[in-house]
Amino acid sequence: QITTIEATTDGSDKVGAIVHAAWVKHDVAQCGYCQSGQIMSATAFLKALPRGRQPTTVEIDAAMAGNICRCGTYARIRTAVADAARALA
Numbered sequence: 001q002i003t004t005i006e007a008t009t010d011g012s013d014k015v016g017a018i019v020h021a022a023w024v025k026h027d028v029a030q031c032g033y034c035q036s037g038q039i040m041s042a043t044a045f046l047k048a049l050p051r052g053r054q055p056t057t058v059e060i061d062a063a064m065a066g067n068i069c070r071c072g073t074y075a076r077i078r079t080a081v082a083d084a085a086r087a088l089a
């Protein structure tokens with residue numbers, strides 16, 4: 001099964017919608033080139049995380065390690081992932 005970024009806005013992926021909202025709230029995107037992959041990786045990470053457990057910065061960095069952002073939005077990505085985890089708790 002393949003899920004694309006559209007699932008975070010069409011109501012078919014509730015966790016993805018929360019992650020997407022955190023991205024907007026924290027103004028994560030700069031050029032936007034990497035952001036679909038970043039959001040989908042964050043969504044998969046938070047779905048696998050036990051509900052109610054707040055991830056550490058090390059865990060967030062490890063989960064997002066496969067995604068390169070040439071604009072260097074990593075600090076905002078960490079903040080958005082942590083905020084989405086709190087919203088899901």
Ligand code: FES
Nearest residue numbers: 031034069070071
């Ligand atoms: S926002 Fe530009 S590459 Fe990530």
